[in-house]
Amino acid sequence: MAPNFKKRIMVVDDHPMMLKGLVTTLNAEHGFEVVGQFNRAEEALQRSTELKPDLAVVDISLPGMSGLELIKHLVGLDQNLKILVVSRHEEILYAERVLRAGAKGYVMKQEAGDEMVKAVKKILNGGIYVSEEVSEKLLMGMAVGQKNLSQSPIDLLSDRELEVFEMTGQGNNTREIAERLHLSVKTVESYRARIKTKLNLENATELMMHAVKWVESESSEM
Structure with missing residues (x-):
């Protein structure tokens, strides 16, 4: 029997229909396998060590622990874990913060689907995925110095x-x-x-x- 080289993915979103849609889209893609789906950050964090995902898809707004806090904890447990944020929040407001927390990409929910699959593939290959507008803003921030931005x-x-x-x-x-x-x-x-x-x-x-x-x-x- 041939070994299973599928990338293991964990999805965390508290909206049932959105969670189902994300899982269905990812499982339909060749080479991906959703090994865990959760509606609370606490449960995802508890199971992550056992599931050993290659990538986690995380929403920001979750009951209890927020998605941003979950990202920090997951990265603390496994620095090799790739994380993509899929959220309804405006990307321009949160992208820099989620990247700082340890995520490698950001996709807004209304763009989910093909865009999310593209983001997942890029992140699993070692890249960072944000929109062109956000990328330009982050580069501009680096050009003028992060010290000024952090004020x-x-x-x-x-x-x-x-x-x-x-x-x-x-x-x-x-x-x-x-x-x-x-x-x-x-x-x-x-x-x-x-x-x-x-x-x-x-x-x-x-x-x-x-x-x-x-x-x-x-x-x-x-």
């Missing part, structure tokens, strides 16, 4: 705080954010309070205005 107050926000900040800028209220991130309203309120402190904002109105302005300015750079 942005937004970099003070934790990964979960950034998610809450982005959703606030997109017009979501506290309850809507809580539902989408599978958090309690009280927890979201705590995140918003911390964001106001870190960004030196006086009240909820200032937070909303600042968040909207930031989301619009980041998106306009694409």
Whole structure:
């Protein structure tokens, strides 16, 4: 019997239909095999050592531990593990942060399918996969010096705080954010309070205005 040289892939996404679609697409590709599918980061982390995947496909917004935290933990366990983020979040807002965490690529969910397969192949071959716009932004950042970029107050926000900040800028209220991130309203309120402190904002109105302005300015750079 011929040895199985298929690349082992683990998928982590809390949306059932999206998870099913990702798994189906990957399993249909010659040379790929999905060996684990999870809707929570904690379970994926627990099983990763046993499953020994070559690559993990991870969403950012997950109940409990966020996708960004999962990336850091997975890389800590296995530095050779390749990670691709497939997310509904705007790539321009998160690409640099996920690459810094240890991921090797970013694909937005509405582009998933052929684009995701292309990204997976490139990453497994040792490359990095981001859009041309993001690649240019990252190169420009290197040209002017990362020190200047890191001085942005937004970099003070934790990964979960950034998610809450982005959703606030997109017009979501506290309850809507809580539902989408599978958090309690009280927890979201705590995140918003911390964001106001870190960004030196006086009240909820200032937070909303600042968040909207930031989301619009980041998106306009694409």
